[in-house]
Amino acid sequence: MSRSLNKVQLIGNLGADPEVRSIANGSRVANVNLATSRRWKGQDGQMQEKTEWHRLVFWNSNYNKLADTVERFCKKGDKLYVEGSIEYRSWQDKEGQTRYTTEIRVTELILLSGRSGDIEGEAPAPRMAGASAPRKAKDEPADDFPEALDAEDDDLPF
Secondary structure (H helix, E strand, O other): OOOOOOOEEEEEEEOOOOEEEEOOOOOEEEEEEEEEEEEEEOOOOOEEEEEEEEEEEEEEOOOOEHHHHHHHHOOOOOEEEEEEEEEEEEEEOOOOOEEEEEEEEEEEEEEOOOOOOOOOOOOOOOEEOOOOOOOOOOOOOOOOOHHHHOHHHOOOOO
C-alpha cells in the first residue's frame, strides 16, 4: 500500500495585516505572509540569519471560520503557529503569462502573540482560533498555598 503525507507546521511572524476577501460563491478567504527565520554561526564565526517567507491561505468552512478569525485577531508582527498542507497553483496573468505560486492551506491556527490589555506581568497564554483562556484576577496572590510545595507533606505514592 502506498502512503503519502502533505503536512506543514510553522511558527513565525506575520509580515503584514491579513488580506480578506469574499469570492463568487460567498465563501471568505484570508491571505497573509508568514516569516520564519533561522540563525547559525558561519565558518568565519559570525552569526548568520536567513528568513523564509510563506504564503498562508485561510478559508472559512462549515466547521471553522479561519478567515474570519485571522481578520479579527491577527495583525502585522503577530506570532502564529499554523498547520496545513502545501498547495501549488498556476494561473494566467493579464498579459497571458502563466504564473505559479506555492501556498500553505492552513487547517489549524494558534495565536501566540498576547492580546493588548493582558494582565500586567502575566505571560500571554496561547490562544486557539476562537478560544479564550481563563484569566487570573489581577489582585489574586500567586502563592495561595505555599505549604503545598513542602516536600515533607508529600502524599504522592511515587
